[in-house]
Amino acid sequence: MSSANSYPPGAARRCNTVSRSAHCVRPQGRLGSGARVDDKLQEIEHKFDRLTADLGDPEVLADPARIKTLMKERSQLEPLVEAFRDFKRVRDELRQHEALLEDADADMRQMARDELPQLKGRLADLEGKLKILLL
Numbered sequence: 001m002s003s004a005n006s007y008p009p010g011a012a013r014r015c016n017t018v019s020r021s022a023h024c025v026r027p028q029g030r031l032g033s034g035a036r037v038d039d040k041l042q043e044i045e046h047k048f049d050r051l052t053a054d055l056g057d058p059e060v061l062a063d064p065a066r067i068k069t070l071m072k073e074r075s076q077l078e079p080l081v082e083a084f085r086d087f088k089r090v091r092d093e094l095r096q097h098e099a100l101l102e103d104a105d106a107d108m109r110q111m112a113r114d115e116l117p118q119l120k121g122r123l124a125d126l127e128g129k130l131k132i133l134l135l
Helices: 035-054 064-100 106-134
Strands: 014-016 023-025
Touching: 035 064, 035 106, 064 106
Parallel strands: none
Antiparallel strands: 014 023
């Protein structure tokens, strides 16, 4: 994405000039329309963790109907939470590799440059998967 018009309003381009040819990338770290989607996914992840903890509660374990309800709700959230956790892990890995582009060691910079396209592709795939799961 090299034109300023391909970025959402208010989003600045960030250019990487470490390699021979400068290229600009969309700022990473937020899904889709920004903080609202990230916040919603964080809420869902928190709810999933709360459901998991509740399923270990002795009071809940004594109530089969409650167990069934919680298990059903948790199982519906699980694919989305797993995809979100994968997304966060890959996003963090991508950020680490972007930071390595500034490393003093030329081999580390080259390794980061070589792996960035794959990480960006995985991140885009996970973002697409999350969007589908959110529907």
